[in-house]
Amino acid sequence: MTRMRRITAPPVILGNEPGSFPHSVLAERHPAIIRQVRDAFPYGPEAHRALDALAESCAEGVIEPLPDGAHDRHSWQDWGLDAWVGRSWFDVPWLWSESYFYRRLLDAVGYFGPGPWAGIDPFRPFKLAELDAAETDRELTALDSLADRPVGERARALLHGSLWGNRADLGFRLSDGEAEGRAAVPGLVADDSEALWTLPALATAGAGADTGAGGRTRAGAGSGAGTSDRADEYTKADAKADAGQDEKRDRGVSVGASSGTSLCLVADNAGRELIPDLLLAAHLLDHGQCDRVVLHVKPYPYYVSDATTADVVDALRKLTGAGGAAAEQGRRLWAAMADGVLTVRAHPFSAAPLPYARMPDDLRAEFAAAALTIVKGDLNYRRLVGDSRWDPTTPFADVTAYFPGPVVALRTLKSDVITGLDAATEAALAAAEGQRWRTGGTHALIQLRE
Numbered sequence: 001m002t003r004m005r006r007i008t009a010p011p012v013i014l015g016n017e018p019g020s021f022p023h024s025v026l027a028e029r030h031p032a033i034i035r036q037v038r039d040a041f042p043y044g045p046e047a048h049r050a051l052d053a054l055a056e057s058c059a060e061g062v063i064e065p066l067p068d069g070a071h072d073r074h075s076w077q078d079w080g081l082d083a084w085v086g087r088s089w090f091d092v093p094w095l096w097s098e099s100y101f102y103r104r105l106l107d108a109v110g111y112f113g114p115g116p117w118a119g120i121d122p123f124r125p126f127k128l129a130e131l132d133a134a135e136t137d138r139e140l141t142a143l144d145s146l147a148d149r150p151v152g153e154r155a156r157a158l159l160h161g162s163l164w165g166n167r168a169d170l171g172f173r174l175s176d177g178e179a180e181g182r183a184a185v186p187g188l189v190a191d192d193s194e195a196l197w198t199l200p201a202l203a204t205a206g207a208g209a210d211t212g213a214g215g216r217t218r219a220g221a222g223s224g225a226g227t228s229d230r231a232d233e234y235t236k237a238d239a240k241a242d243a244g245q246d247e248k249r250d251r252g253v254s255v256g257a258s259s260g261t262s263l264c265l266v267a268d269n270a271g272r273e274l275i276p277d278l279l280l281a282a283h284l285l286d287h288g289q290c291d292r293v294v295l296h297v298k299p300y301p302y303y304v305s306d307a308t309t310a311d312v313v314d315a316l317r318k319l320t321g322a323g324g325a326a327a328e329q330g331r332r333l334w335a336a337m338a339d340g341v342l343t344v345r346a347h348p349f350s351a352a353p354l355p356y357a358r359m360p361d362d363l364r365a366e367f368a369a370a371a372l373t374i375v376k377g378d379l380n381y382r383r384l385v386g387d388s389r390w391d392p393t394t395p396f397a398d399v400t401a402y403f404p405g406p407v408v409a410l411r412t413l414k415s416d417v418i419t420g421l422d423a424a425t426e427a428a429l430a431a432a433e434g435q436r437w438r439t440g441g442t443h444a445l446i447q448l449r450e
């Protein structure tokens with residue numbers, strides 16, 4: 001068990017420092033998103049006027065209240081709206097400002113109705129284009145070559161697929177045209193994956209993972225260490241696990257379904273991130289000691305590409321229509337939803353402008369009941385640790401001590417917030433890249449708090 005202590009967070013990040021990454025998101029990314037959404041739909045004059053007003057407000061105006069009768073007015077009041085009304089978008093917590101931007105954008109295009117545009121996702125054309133892209137098909141075909149590999153090797157590959165799938169973030173790519181072409185740096189800045197595979201709920205799913213000394217590895221910047229280099233090695237544990245799964249299947253026993261254990265997967269982006277997330281969930285259900293996965297998605301379109309229930313449906317359709325191993329997994333996941341083994345949850349707090357430390361009791365109870373919560377992506381990481389100027393060496397276990405159960409973060413680094421680095425790793429990153437490693441989307445981490 002990791003030792004942890006409760007600590008006080010440093011100041012939250014605001015967007016009011018010209019030249020900073022948060023400032024550029026508010027000053028450049030948000031206006032660009034408004035333009036792209038406007039161009040993607042044949043909106044009527046009312047939506048155009050509302051988009052104009054939002055663009056003007058973001059550039060020069062102040063935060064305004066929600067319209068009268070907004071269905072979620074009380075929630076936003078609980079989340080601090082009254083305190084921020086009348087303030088510049090740049091002078092309030094950045095996380096709050098960004099979240100409220102997406103809420104207002106949906107208002108502008110009539111998403112919340114009443115009217116014919118109710119429920120029309122303004123980001124759907126971008127999400128679908130990505131789902132239909134040749135890269136997505138290539139990734140699905142690659143699954144075939146994994147099908148007959150040992151269970152531990154598959155587990156590691158799927159974990160890394162889910163982790164690096166987090167680069168498929170449309171908000172990030174829309175405003176940073178070079179992001180996609182930038183090569184990922186192979187070494188993780190923190191890597192607790194081997195400890196992850198020793199958790200009871202996952203142990204058989206990751207059979208063959210090397211626990212090593214203390215069950216954890218740490219990677220230096222760009223070193224490549226910490227990622228598994230044992231991919232071709234079919235270990236005794238792999239063989240034992242595979243034999244066990246085969247034997248269970250021969251007896252007609254549902255593999256992995258015996259423990260009454262659930263996992264929560266807090267999804268991030270749709271499309272090319274959600275597909276590997278679903279494949280990881282399928283693997284854990286099939287080979288782990290968990291018999292239920294709860295997939296937490298956003299209750300409405302958010303941060304451009306964040307996954308909603310509709311995106312889960314699109315991803316499952318993509319899988320089932322793909323052929324080969326992808327289709328097989330798609331059908332199993334489809335059936336898992338019918339059986340209640342895989343459920344989708346769209347809790348209002350999933351799109352709240354607050355850190356998870358302030359989650360409501362019902363959500364806390366859900367995470368508390370899970371054997372493990374997997375938290376995907378940059379934004380969820382910011383919400384998990386708190387969107388503050390942490391010293392990068394602040395232990396991850398300390399900043400997540402409040403979380404009601406074991407939690408693992410899978411994230412590519414796309415914003416300034418970072419915790420849990422060792423001093424040597426931070427120094428190596430800074431020496432090699434200045435501060436670019438924090439926001440470029442080229443580095444990643446796997447951090448576990450048991």
Ligand SMILES: O=P(O)(O)OC[C@H]1O[C@](O)(CO)[C@@H](O)[C@@H]1O
Nearest residue numbers: 025169172377378379380414415
């Ligand atoms: O899709 P992700 O990984 O949550 O990333 C969200 C992105 O949006 C941001 O919030 C900036 O808008 C950054 O945190 C990150 O670059």
